[in-house]
Structures are given as structure tokens and as C-alpha cells.
Amino acid sequence: MTLDASTPNGERMTLNMGPHHPATHGVLRIVVESDGEVVATCTPDHGYLHRSIEKIGECVEWPMFVPYTDRVDYVCAMNANLAYCVAAEKLLQTDPAATFTVPRRAECIRVLVAELNRISSHLVAVGAMAMDVGAYTPFLHGIAQREGVNDIFEKLCGQRLTYNYVTIGGVAFDLYDGAIDDIRRFLDQFEREMVRFNKLVTTNTIFRDRCAGVATVSAKEAVAWGLVGPNLRGSGVDFDVRRDEPYCVYGELGVQVPVGQAFAGRKGQVGDAYDRYVVRLLEIQESIRLCREVLKLLPPSAEKPNDPIGGIQADVGKLLKKPGKGEIHVRTEAPRGEMGYFLVSDGTKSLFRVRCRTGSFTAAGIFHHVMRGIFLADVVAVIGSFDVVVPEIDR
């Protein structure tokens, strides 16, 4: 839906959303120029949460940067840890002296925690989107279910939000006794809960009509603007790093990739806000399946921590003290899309350059394009549907 924003006398009102606004998911500022109810231009203003994380990466040693990756995207800290650690391992392995491989049990645990965190991250995303369009209850349902994942992670690594669990060469701790039962129990009750959630929100006519046809991004536009992750797949582009460039054990799991196909029916279009929302829900279901699959692959724990099958941590200590020179870019699939780390090593203990490419950054880049000509009340729905997390934009 596109409306003409020009009036005979061309009078416009400037509206300042943020940096403190309940619907901007943090401290995003958007300057909207509107003509009555219709948005004429929309300019995002970033940097209110610029914490110079990339610069810190040049000051600290390789493993010391892992806690900072938690803070790049705190809603899915496990995935952020994993993205950096996979990149660092690939960079270490370019050195011919490096002979380590990450133990298989550690790889399986990584996939397990990454998928669990994808579930909890998407729960915040869909809950917050429903809250932005005016429904408070779904958000509480999402938060309540998120506690289940938090409990598992707290038992696993002692933290509820910023985990620092995935390390370069493996994971920090083995699964605790009874972890597999806990996870199975959580997945079973969560699957039932999702049916209720879908009845409440997804198939709700008011919610569907509110989001159908809002801020449509065609497949061509999505690729041109560099959208990644669920935002890209919501536009009908069939691409997922987990399937197309597998890392860890994703290659053996057969990842199914849901894409947007005008789920809202007659009123919707491929790539509208409702499609992006439904793709996230389908990804939650896929993550539940992947968690169960990877539990089947999990080898039993071994005595030695660096055992290539049942261990949890490869020997990388010596390599990290004197790493080789080189540079690498590795991408992984985080809940908000492709998270890629570009690392440059100059052979010292700390990296020469760390560059982090995240999904929210490109999603924020398309705001001014999709928001032209939509209603003012839809602005928050659009921000919610792209699921931006501000530190991912600002870093």
C-alpha cells in the first residue's frame, strides 16, 4: 500500500520518535516527517548505544573478546558467541601448524544451545511485535516461555542472559546431569504452548489484518538492500547459511528453510510484515525439531576434555599465545540473520581488526525505503516486524 504524501501546500510535520520510546526496542531514534497520517520521509539516527565493541576487540586478547560478543546481541548471546568463535577457529586453522579439531560433542552442544537461544530470541521478537501493534498479552506469553530456556542456560553456565559459554575450540562446560531430560521436557511443553500462542495471535483476524500488506519488501528489493535472515526469507528468498554454508553439525541435520508466501491470504503480499512474523514462528518450530535431532547425534561424554569425539574443548591455548597472520570472514546464521565476523590477525595476542556484520544493521538501512507512504501508526509495526536490536546496529 503506497499513499501519496504530497499535498497542495506541501506542509509537513516533523515527529521525533526516540531515543526513548517504548516501541523502538531500546534507544533507536527515528525522525519522521509526516503529512497528516502519512509518512513522507523517515530518517533513522543511530549511535545512542555505540559501545565501541569493535575497537575493544583490538585491545583485548582473542578469548577475552568472547564476553563482548554477548553484548553485541544480548537477545541471542549464544549465537553471537558462536559466530565469533567459529570465525576465530577458522582463522587459527589457516596456520599450517594448527592441528586441532573441535570435538564432536562440543559441536553438537553448540548447535543445541544456538537453537535453544534462537527459540528464546524469536519469542521476544514475535512478542514485542504483537505488543507494538497493541496486544500486551502475547508478549507476556513469550516472556514466560523464555524463562524455560533461561533456566536451562542458567544451570548450564550460570548466567541468564550473557552466557560467555561458547569458547574458541569448544564450549566452556559439559552438559550437566539431567540436562537432556530438562531440554526434552521443555521442548515438549513448549510445543504445546506454541499451539496456544498461534491460536491467540497468529490466526487472530485483527492481528493478521493489521500486519497484512504493511511494508512489503519484494524479493528483488530484499536482496538489493542486503536484508538477511528471517527478513530476507520473509520476502520469499530461499537462503539460509545453516543449510547453504553449513558450520558445526548443521550439514547432517537437513535444515528446512521456511520462506514467506503471502501467509495473510487475499489481503497479504509476499514479503509483508505478516510474512516476516510467520517465518519467525516457523523457524521456532524448525528449531524445536533441530534440537531433538541434535540430541540424537550427541556422542557420550569422554574422560579427557580434549577427546576428539566426546570432549568439549580442543587444545588451542598454545596457538592463541602465538597465532599466525591472516584474515578471514566467516558467516553464521543468528536469529536476526547472518552474523559475520571479519578478523585480521597480525600474529600478536590481540586481533588487529574485528569487524562484525549483523542482521539488524541492514534491516535498519531499509527503514527509510519501506516507510515512505505508510501510515504513522504502522511505523511501530514495521520496526517490530524487522526485529531490530539496537546494539546490533550500533555495536
Place this chain on the structure above:
Amino acid sequence: MNPSDRPGNRDDEQIVLSSVDEFLAWGKEHSLFYLLFATACCGIELMQAGGPRYDVDRLGMIPRATPRQADLMIVAGTITHKMASRVRTLWEQMTEPRWVVSMGSCANSGGPFSKWSYSVLNGIDKYVPVDVYIPGCPPRPEALIDGVMALRDRVRRYRTLGERDTTPHVVAGHDAPFGGHCKVPDFGKPPEGKA
């Protein structure tokens, strides 16, 4: 039995004597509306605290989107130099008496960003006076509730014409009424408050 004769319903039992100030403080204590102000990671824990498990609603705490309706500002997360003046503006928009809780290491002192970062403010107390500091990165919702309980004590003691208690309170795990299981290292003397 006549309803007016039941215990607790008799005329002489239905009278509470109080000063106006005490009564107002009692009301304020039980309706600490907080500003929905989340900047970073701690904001997620603040949301979890408002969620069904921790449910700060039962303490009379309801999020308000505008500072003009809020009594309490929970600074949840990192404050950068660019954001700091906005926090001050928000605080100035709140009506007296206003209270500030600094949640998490970043708001307390810059936390993990204090040493190397060029853009992070090392402690929000440089811009607004802080009543309660909650350490943690991020603090658990129990720690937040503990901090709020400490603040409620202060609100109860507040008198419109009296002198306001401005000594900052630091939540420490070992002597906390809730969550006493977690040992928090000694951070030394808390920074000076400016109320």
C-alpha cells in the same frame, strides 16, 4: 449477627490515625510507577522482571511510557555519551519526588566498557543522582526486586518538608533479604550521591 458488630467492623476499629505526610508516603511506597526505559542488556532482565514469573506488578510497579507519570527511573543498561544528556532530560521531566535506580554494572560504573571504550559514560551518577545501585551484568530480577525493596524503605521515610536521605544504597547479595545465596565481592565505598 449484625455486620457492624463483627470484629474489625466496629466503629472504633475503622479509624486509622496518621499524619498527611505519612499517609502520602505510604501511598507512594505502594505505587512506584517506573519509567519504561531500557537501553541495553539489562532492559531484557527488566522485562523479565515485569513478566509473569517475577511480576513486579504485585509491588505496585507499573511501567509508564512517559516520564511525566513516573516516580521511578530504572536506568537499565549502558549509557553512552550521546545518550547521557537525554537521560538527564528525561529525569528533569519527572515530577518530584523522583527516584533513580541504577541497574547493572554499565549504569553503575561503565562495567566491561569502562576501560577500553571511548564512547561509554562511566556511571550514570555523573548526570543524575542515584538512590540505589544494583551490581551485576546483568543483575538477576531478584536483585532488581531487592533494590526496589530497599528503595521502598526510603520512600516510606520520605517527608515532603523533611530532609531527604541521599546516601546511595548498594545492593549486596550476602545481606540481601532475597537471593542471599550469591556472594558479591566488596566493591569498596559507593560513589558520592548528589541529590
